[in-house]
Structures are given as C-alpha cells and as structure tokens.
Amino acid sequence: MVQIYQDFIPVGNGNRPGYAMTPEYVTVHNTANTSKGADAKSHAAYVKSPTTEVSWHFTVDDHEIFQHLPLNENGWHAGDGHGNGNRKSIGIEICENADGNFQQAVKHAQWLIQKLLKEHHIPLANVVTHQYWSGKACPRQLLATWNEFKKGIESAEDPETVITYVVKSGDTLTSIAKAHGVTVQDLQNWNDISDPNKIQIGQVL
C-alpha cells in the first residue's frame, strides 16, 4: 500500500513560484541523497525551507509519495530558467535513501507517471530526464537504463493507494474543495468512504 500525501508548500513561500502551468512533460530526477532517512517525507519538509529556491511536484520513495505543488503551478527543478522544463513539466524526484528500497521507489514512480500521462494527456515521448533540459547528470541512477525505465511506465502495476490532503493553516473546506475542483459536499462524502481513488483530508501519519 502506498500513501500519497498532498502536502503543498504554502502559498507565499519562496519555493512556490506559482506561475500557471499546463503540464506537457514529466521530468524525472534522483534526489542524489543516500543518507538514511532521506525519504519522501523528509523532502516534503526540505522544500518548505524558503532559502532553498528549488521545488518540484512529487517525491517518491518505497512506501510513500508526497506531492509538494499543485499540477497547475510550476516548480524550479529543471535548471532551464523559464524554459519548458521548469514551466511546462511535472517534476518527480525518486529517493535514493540508504534505508529505502530503490527498485520499489522506481516502480512507484513508474506507476505515478503512467497515471499522470493518462490524466494530463501527455505522450510517453514527453517523459524526460533532468539531463534533457540542462545537461545535469540526473536522474543519476537511471540514465544508463533510461529506455528500460520508460518501458516500465507502460507496464507499471497499480499499487493500492490512499490519498490524503494535508490540511494547512488558513485552509477551509471551501478552499480545499476549490483546489480539487469539487464541491464541499464531495469532500464530506470522500471522508466517509475508503475509495482509494478519493482524497481524504487529514495529517501526515
């Protein structure tokens, strides 16, 4: 089972640039952090640090996925300034923490990308490396086997997922509903059921 947390960087934070985006690409990264504990949750805290001036949309590890930005806003992750990498691509970091299972994290990322391609009508050809935009050797663990990684996107199996929206100060049911394009009534219904395709409202466990 994979827990997905929508734990957005607060509006106004320097790492939430907030330019409107219609995603046309998916850009894949590796965190390049092999420390124990350098998992998705720790990166969710990191991207809220206002001095880092870097942000992306999802961090994936072997048991959790954290979403840091809504998909209709850009992040700073591709190293191409205001080019298509930063302004038109969904950025995904795959964790390399020593206490995690990298291959499992890769499988989860492949499934997430498959889902994003369907939802945003993005062709597989537009799944690219960070290197594609800026020349940086990233995702460093996947560059040598990039074609295999892309093949795995098509065949990725759906892990059981639960999506939790992490409530921030200032959120109201109305603002949360608006952010998800649904009604308050929908939200209240979602909290009463355990459909894995619905979003529950809560805190990081």
Ligand SMILES: [Zn+2]
């Ligand atoms: Zn990168």
